[in-house]
Amino acid sequence: MQAVLLIDFGSTYTKVTIVDLDREEIVGTAQAGTTIETNIMDGLQVALAQIPEPAGGWEFVRKLACSSAAGGLKMIASGLVKELTAEAARRAALGAGARVLQVFSYELTAQDLAKIISFLPDILLLAGGTDGGNKDVLLKNAETLCALPSSLPVVIAGNKVVSAQAAEILRKRHNPVVVADNVMPELGVLAVESARMAIRDVFLSHIVKAKGLDKAEEFLERVMMPTPAAVLSAAELLAQGHGSELGIGELMVVDVGGATTDVHSIAKGDPSKPGVMLRGLPEPFAKRTVEGDLGMRYSSEALVEASGRRLTDYLGWSGDKVADQLSLYKEDPWRIPQTEEEAKFDVAMGRMAVDLAAERHVGTIEVAYTPYGATYVQHGKDLTPLPVIIGTGGVLLHHPDASEILRGAVFNPGEPTSLKPQNAVFYLDKEYILAAMGLLREVAPQVALRMMKKYVVKQ
Numbered sequence: 001m002q003a004v005l006l007i008d009f010g011s012t013y014t015k016v017t018i019v020d021l022d023r024e025e026i027v028g029t030a031q032a033g034t035t036i037e038t039n040i041m042d043g044l045q046v047a048l049a050q051i052p053e054p055a056g057g058w059e060f061v062r063k064l065a066c067s068s069a070a071g072g073l074k075m076i077a078s079g080l081v082k083e084l085t086a087e088a089a090r091r092a093a094l095g096a097g098a099r100v101l102q103v104f105s106y107e108l109t110a111q112d113l114a115k116i117i118s119f120l121p122d123i124l125l126l127a128g129g130t131d132g133g134n135k136d137v138l139l140k141n142a143e144t145l146c147a148l149p150s151s152l153p154v155v156i157a158g159n160k161v162v163s164a165q166a167a168e169i170l171r172k173r174h175n176p177v178v179v180a181d182n183v184m185p186e187l188g189v190l191a192v193e194s195a196r197m198a199i200r201d202v203f204l205s206h207i208v209k210a211k212g213l214d215k216a217e218e219f220l221e222r223v224m225m226p227t228p229a230a231v232l233s234a235a236e237l238l239a240q241g242h243g244s245e246l247g248i249g250e251l252m253v254v255d256v257g258g259a260t261t262d263v264h265s266i267a268k269g270d271p272s273k274p275g276v277m278l279r280g281l282p283e284p285f286a287k288r289t290v291e292g293d294l295g296m297r298y299s300s301e302a303l304v305e306a307s308g309r310r311l312t313d314y315l316g317w318s319g320d321k322v323a324d325q326l327s328l329y330k331e332d333p334w335r336i337p338q339t340e341e342e343a344k345f346d347v348a349m350g351r352m353a354v355d356l357a358a359e360r361h362v363g364t365i366e367v368a369y370t371p372y373g374a375t376y377v378q379h380g381k382d383l384t385p386l387p388v389i390i391g392t393g394g395v396l397l398h399h400p401d402a403s404e405i406l407r408g409a410v411f412n413p414g415e416p417t418s419l420k421p422q423n424a425v426f427y428l429d430k431e432y433i434l435a436a437m438g439l440l441r442e443v444a445p446q447v448a449l450r451m452m453k454k455y456v457v458k459q
Contacts, residue, residue: 006436092192096199097229129159230438239266256393269381355408392429
């Protein structure tokens, strides 16, 4: 047996998946609490001990890991115009698997610096200006960032004419400073791949050690990427295929967690009906959004607030009854539903998280009036024809009513401007393997693809 060990060092749990490459099967999965504050290997060994060893013990041909431990990859992005280079920088950071804490535009102020200090980001992404366009803001912001009290890793992805000069300025205070291609070389043109790869390289070379993950690298080959990047990579592979092995086509992945709900779409998102005009920045084919106020436990109060009357109407509960249930989660974020009513509340919370996260991820359509009459204008992705929605995350995997939760991602005629999928089929990542398959893609992409087809099952 060619056994491959795939590990996700999560913020709460360390999840282990062992794969038999020859048979293209999962040998076992397990999880244990992540022990980042002591030695991260402790939790890993506890998880591994839950999977029965073969005679003679494990002999792994590969040992790979991803991580969202110690807060995951936390980033701040800065650009010139809020709707242009600043937004392009945000998308590059999200695509690299980061949790974007703040996005700044125009010249950084003393108040902005104070926020950066308080957020303690892992990496700062500095953009600004198209190639040959505005030079001053990138250089000015580089000078301003030198006033920070401690060194930060910085990735520069702005106007190529002055990127090297900005890097020289920043290296007086910060290390490492890496120059990537401009995230917006021309107006309306996104080019985020170089910045994504630069962020990943800095994560591997510097952030892994800073978070105590280097203790695991004596046992592993290496920590390869942030966990959200692994999930996005798996989704891309499943959608697009590899070589002669076909993918399943355009899809959406909804990952409902205790603190956030992530949505990934692998789709063009062009207008599905004639006569619709696109406005705003072009959307990436592989898009990820993170909703930090939509979580099942740590963000439960924010989720209830964001859902407003949707939650109480869905449940048929009073506000006081919802508040009572929330207090239980506040006392014990690990709480598993103990009664039928608590289970009903979990379904409702999951449904609201999926509903709101999908609503924020997809595009919108509106009527615009011109001298020649009314026309339709689309912002963002039109995902109405999307055929597949894949659910993952604890509330979906451990609840018998996963389809009821996933229906939150489906088009609602009562909200006709939100371009959610209309007739998608639901699938479930039953074994919680998407992050593991994103890792396996790095060494055996066709095996990873065939395994996802086998283990990601239709509801």
